[in-house]
Every structure is written in structure tokens, then in C-alpha cells.
Amino acid sequence: MTEADFSGLKAVYLNTTLKPSPALSHTQGLMDDSIALMREHGVQVDVIRAADHDIRPGVYPDMREDVPGGNQDADDWPELAERILAADILVLGTPIWLGDKSSVATRVIERLYGLSGELNDRGQYLYYGKTAGVIVTGNEDGVKHVAMNVLYSLQHLGYVIPPNADAGWLGAIGPGPSYLDEGSGGPETEFTQRNLTFMTWNLMHTAAWLRDSGGFPAGGNSRQEWDEGERFGHPNPEYR
Template structure:
């Protein structure tokens, strides 16, 4: 069975409500339809130190999160939109993942080769397409593979007070996109499990 780990890059620590978590829950539910078991980490609840090494020492909790990423087949990278950009937490995760470019297996492949990454973005302002592009560029550099139509987003009306978590129902276009993302991510993860990239 395939596994997925969702990184919630909200700025709100637990147990505060999170629109990002609502979207993660929907993505993981869609992945479950394809026999993918998922779990979530709210990154802000952990002491992830700034830096670009696998372990920055001094109580850095990134090594534990990194181990969970390495154990998973699919990474769900989820972030809110702030001033048109991913959250500062999301940026920190990307910076920490940068260390993986030089971390290789016994055959010289980056350790993230063979892993699939998808993106989920929520917010009350524009920027979701740019955020997905930035995430995918960084994740691809790190070694992750992005499936076709591997991102889902919701943008609320500009300067409105409605958050994604406040919606009574998931908008149909978001639900349909989430279903496609899940099907393609699971399909690609199975292919890569059977046929790893060449050394």
C-alpha cells in the first residue's frame, strides 16, 4: 500500500482551525480512494530550525520530519497564500529540503528520486498558480516527480472574510481537481515504485 505525508504549512499552530488542513483532508480522502494511506504534520507545531543542512542541531526537529518524508511515497505540500506567496513556513521547508540535492543513495541518486509531490494552496488573494509553480520548481530540483495536474487550489473573493474552512460545501471544480490530482499521484507513485529512475 502506498503512503502519503501532508505538510501543512499554515501559520496557525494547533489546535487553531486551518483552511489548509481542510484542503489536506480532502486530498488525503481522495488519495484513500486509490489505496493510499495518509497522515498530516502541521509544521509550525515543530521546532524546524532555519538552515540548509539535514540536521541543524540544538533540538532541530526537521530530522524527524525528514525521516517521515523519506518513508512516504507521496508528499502533499500544502500552504496558505500570504501577500501572493507561500507562507514563511513553506519557504523554510523548501530551504530544508534543499539539502536533499546532495544526499544520495548507494547508486548515486538523490534520496527523493522516485517520490511524488503534489501541491495544495488556499487563500483569499491571488497567487495560487505562482505558488504552485515555485513549489514544483523547488521540489523537482530536490528530486520529487510531479504528476499531471498535480495541484489544487481555492481562492476566495479578494478582501472578503470567508475562508476555505468556512465553506459549507467544497466547490465542484475544487473537488474534481482534487480527484484528478489523487488519481494521477497514486498512478505515478506506483509506476515509480516499480521502475525507479536510472542510477
């Protein structure tokens, strides 16, 4: 296998467990395998546990300053957003609660959405040129449901989603061992190992392609030009 050059790439792993540090996070345990693979291949990795930060609800970039009719007194999101935007790769990790992603994951995605109207230096949406994936843990079925939800949300914001961009592990139905618990079998599960490995490599490949090509191709996707009247060949209803 020819080794691609991933040096210089940056990834941010955003763990949306409900548990603040230093509590054991099974989601982090699975994410750590992907992190180790990225670091082994020269990717600079930043790890954020969202529950350690004061992330206020809302869909504005800064809930202290941007909220009409009542600013909030604290919000860690602007500093976290800088770290996320500095990365070529975003991997969002979440446990499953009540069959869905965590409430913390929902809040993070809402805050990402608050930046989605901003533009990059090509006039495209801000997340163009970046790639994303998702890692899910739980002990009941729902990995594909959560991945479908999260990956749709991230591509809607502008992230490029590569093939097989999700990985997860589930224990037995009902109360039982979680991923890192002794005897769970989680770390030894080949299916999870394979999906996690493919996801990680595909994220690195996609990020490298985007970097080496100067970002997501420009053409027919500039919000700035659209707002200035350019229609990129869209049929004119007046001439139908």
C-alpha cells in the same frame, strides 16, 4: 475504470499553515479531501503540521550538529525528514500570504534542499523515485503563482511531478470567508473538487508506476558515477 493497486504506498501531507494545532486550518480542510481519497484506495497517510514542530532555519540536515561555527540547541527536522523520506508521495499544503507561499513553506523547502545532495542506493539524488504535489488556499489570487514556485522547487530537488499536480481554492478578493467558513462555498466548488481529485489520482498513479518499476529509471542520472568520471555521452569539448 480499472482500479490500480495503490496498497502499500505511503503519502505524507505536510501542512505549512502559520497556525499551530489545534487552531482551525483551512489549508488542512482542503487537504483532508485528498487524504480521504488516498486512504479510501489503500494509501497509508501521515499528516504533519509544520508549525507544531521546532524547524530551525538553514540548509543542513541537522542544525544541531551540521552547522559550521555554531550549532543550535534544538531541531525537529531530522525526525520529520525520516517521515518524509519514508513516503512515496509528498503533498505540501500552504496558505497564501502576501501573494506567495507561507514563510513556513519556504523554511520546509529550504530544509528539504538540505538533503538534496545525498544519494539513494542507485547513486541518484535522494528524492528520485518519489512524486509530489501542492495544495493552496487563500482569499486573493495566487494559487498558480504559488504552485509554480513550489512544484519547481520540488522537481529541482528530484521529485517527479505528475500532470495537474496542483489544486487550490480562493475566496473573494480582500477580507472574506476562508475555505471552511460557513457560506464560503469552498467545499462545494466543482473546479476545486475536480482539480483536487485529478491531482490525487495522478499522484497515486505516478507513485505506483515508480514503485512497480523499482524507482526512477537509472541511466545517465547517477551523481555517484558522474563524480567518478562517467559523462554519459556528453560531448567532449576537446573534440569540437
